[in-house]
Amino acid sequence: MKVHLFGATSSPGCSTYGFRQMALDSQAEFGDGVTNFLLHNFYVDDGLISLPSVDEARNLVVSSMKACKNSGLHLHKFTSNRKEVLDVVEKDDRAVEVQNINLDKSVIERVLGGQWCILSDAFKFRIVVSDKPYTRRGILSTVNSVFDPLGFLAPFILVGKLILQELCKENTDWDAPLSDHLRPMWERWRASLPLLVDLSVARCFKPDNFGLVKSAALHHFSDASEKAYGQCSYLQLIDENNSVHCTLVCGKSRVAPLKVLSIPRMELLAATLSVQVSSVLTKELDIQDIQHFFWTDSKVVLGYLANEARRFKVYVAKCVQYIQNQSEISQWKYVASTDNPADHASRGLLASDLVQNSLWFSGPAFLRDPECNQDSHSPKVVDENDPEVRSKNVAFATTHTNDAHAEFDLNRFSHVSSWDRLLKTVALCLRFKEILLSKVRKRTLKSISGPLTVDNLQEAESCVVKLVQRVSFRLDYEALRRMKCAPRSSRDKKSNHQLPRSSIIHRLDPYMDDAGIVRVGGRMPIASGIVAHPAIIPRKGHITSLIVRHFHSVTGHQGRGMTTNAIRSHGLWILGCSSAVSQQIYQCVHCRRTRGAVQEQKMSDLPSDRVQPFPPFTYGAVDYFGPVFDQGR
Template sequence: MFVSSYRIAANHIFPSLEDQLRNRINYDFSERTIDDENEPSKEDKQFLDIVSKSTSFVNGHYVIDMPFKSEDVQMPNNSKQAEQRLIALSKRFTRDHDFHKQYVTIMDKVINESYAQGVSEKLMHKMMVISVSSKHEAVALINDIQNLLKQGGFHIAKWISNDRDVVNYVPIEEQAKEIKDLDLNQDSLPIYRALGVQWCVDYYEFRFKIDVKDKPATRRGMLSMTSGVFDPLGFLAPFTLVRKGTLQELCKLDVGWDDAIQQALFEKRTQWLCNLEKLSEFRVNRCLKPSGFGKLISADLHHFADASEIGYDVVSYLHIENEEGNTYCLFIMGKSRVTPLKQVTIPRLELTVATVAVRTNKMILSELEIPVQRSYFWTDSMTVLRYIKITTSRFHTFVANRLAVIHEGSNICDCRYINSKLNPADLVSRGVSAEGLLRMDQWIVPPDFLLKAKNEWPNSLNYDSDIIESILNSRPITRNTDSHRDLEPLTPNHLLLMKQKPNLPPGVFSKTDNYCRRRWRQIQYMTNLFWQRWIREYLPLLQERQKLHEIKRNLQIGDVVLVVDSNATRNSWPMGIIVETILDRAGLIR
């Protein structure tokens, strides 16, 4: 069918490169709604209605009506116009030999480099990757897929598998071209390139061979080289974030696209290019369930989030357990972004990356075939955890929108605290070189505690409880003597630690420490609050009111007493000697 088109109507103008880059940097700060999926427009619904009503199966192929807006459309016969254009092009070839050579050269290059190929009547080009637990299931799956597609007039080819028996089952003409000439009994299976990474079929792992051509030392050239590293699953997130940060810095400096960059940025660019070659040594195991692992009884997702002034990121791991109690944990994906151009506080960045973790969890659950029981979200920001646990207060729009995303996509009890030293996402927010990525195994390899029992997982309350226990253990268990010459009374700490106080005197902490990033200062402030309340509210209850029970002698000069001071530091029990007394009208010491 030929369609005449004398006019072109454009209803969409692509934004400039500058706007696209800025929108990408500010991706998570556009105050979008909870659900990223847009509802179909009226025109979209009209198109879907045409497809559903007109689809038919004729001579082994599906036939669908053209989706015209109007039902009364008369299509002109423009076959003669198409023939005239072909004749005009042939005449130009005869008239302009240089144009003819350029045309042939370009088309040969397109065909030779597999950018285009002849279309077979049976060809349906769509890559499909499926994993099964045994070779018998793989063979059955191949038959099912071929029979199903054959019913629709489609043909699937280019089969490849990490099991040689499965490959031998597939006819040679339908195998991937990389393995057609191999001796499967002796030769190693090739490394298959897919979506910017190399799939090592024999070991079922991903590798990287990045060939980025050197570009001019301009902002445009740096953007081109950065885009050449295609890493959709975030395997190289700690490394690529450094480069994204350089582009962000150029945006802030408002450098022109073709202007030369500063010397300091040029040195970073050179160092980054040198590191690209070292990524060929990077390996990522992609087997989610090891062979012979057995039947699964549980599967959990763990998402770790972190933010810094450079950027914010999420890294996700899958934790599975079999019937025998054996566990296995594996890297799923990472996601990193630079901070927006407008300065944003760290707590807001931490809250934003928590929403990114929730969206990442939703995406993984929709794609993962393994049934997941629970999804855990880990952060080293106590501010974010306090926000999440508050369900009755009202917040500003920025905080409220992100809390709505978090509450809708997660359970409050599954949001947990982790120390920055144990948080693998902290590696991305700081950025590392290629050498550092190869040397450190805390990115691809999950944290050790995920392989332990849940009661051994990090918990921010453990340290608080230890301090409270230490305070209570410093109370005397023997009689306090009135003489300052006697030894100090025994306490539980004497029996455990051979001394009354296990730690050095604490520092001075105020309410402002509750909002700082350092976790230990927050814990110290909370511990001080407990100490003050214990001194002010509970300790007086332990003292018997003498005047209501029996008559005791008055305090005298030289008696040793315990001084109650609300400003005293915790674990401090100041004692004093009475040097003066004052009698009231009844002759009692007050």
């Protein structure tokens, strides 16, 4: 198969794979330069590259065309800011705008959505001020019509974004007219849009007649205000003659969240944004041994990053940890607010102010100094009263005596939805308790890690049963605890008389076993197993509901008798068990679906001849004839 359907889901993937494979196959014949150009400098079918000399560009064009031609691909629509490069390309293979090789006039070429002036080798901006209505929908359309992927116009676009955010706060309709207090702001912003047509940003970072670059550094500035935060990055080049050139690489502005944040947190967000941009630029610029420096006018942020003694709240701690993982504290420096170009990215500028702003496009003046990287400002020490510092927790050790009269709050179990989950939760708590006790008593504890065992779950069940009994039968539980009886054969026959006859468990002849669980008495004291003496559970309560629901599910959603037998076979005796089970079965969604009454189709209406009065034999007749023989007695 040599072609793929245009628009098919698989076509882009197959085309990209074939193109990349062609680049790898041509490496042996045409070298690494062509392969790297085809692999790393193409976006779908557009290839962009900047080379230091005309000869290198000419050789790359010729070799790339041959490599593609050998694989059946036609590389064409070439454009260059140098006439010498276009000389090696046939007229039909050039872009339409430069087919006559007349670079004396200004020619604008579209490059990945942007505007590139070939004559001046600079980026331009195409601005079309359309008559959009002064509504939320119209403002959004106008603001998004300015295409600026590198953020050269970030301070200007920020003003439009802030107006949009105000509309979002007012929760106005998409087609509602603009409010009176926002209309003047929007009109000023919209009126300054045409001024961006005259703005020009040099494409090449390195100017003409600049010497051999001996060092390169990226300087990232960040700043924040109450309404927005932003950053801007500058590339500083130093040649062999110690000449310095600095230019804007990219900028970013973001509006503040609707939830109000403190200024230190906003400054920390801006610093985090600078670190993120530095990672992207390191990969995209592909400059060897490039240094990174981060500048902020917030001494609080510098103190956060240099902190080693204080613990911060979660939000600040995560931001600080991310910045520390992606950068070194020695890379962070202080800059005065007046010299911080990121101040424009956090407060905004109109087009008339942005076009003439050298601080934004060229950076602060101290970047022209080769020794500007030396910083004498020390980070601010974080005060322990800083609102972002987590307060210290002081633990007090006290002795505690178990009070049997203290009532446990069973509402702690109300959030648990199943009996199994409750047992597992309690088992893990008991395991953690053993670990803490072993540390307090300074004794070695055998390894208790790993999944829960059957013994762990049985211990958890005993613990839950005791808690329920202690709360539900408080007076009876205390009386039986004082008696501390064994089965009937070994206890005082009069001991049970200590329970009042009004007790709801008196008729069960209860006793407390060695584990502290109240069980049903009886005439089988020597019988083994928990079935003969099941633990007593109250009639109502969340724990009772969990138990009944669990065994009802275990028995396959069978009836009341099977569920009751399963509960008692497990060693549990619920007071009024039949009633409790019936209630749970009635509430069981699965049972109500499977055992619900069968729906019957509604019968049609009776016909008119069935309900209207008519004389006999109108619609039917009887033919009676004889003779009829009747036999008597």
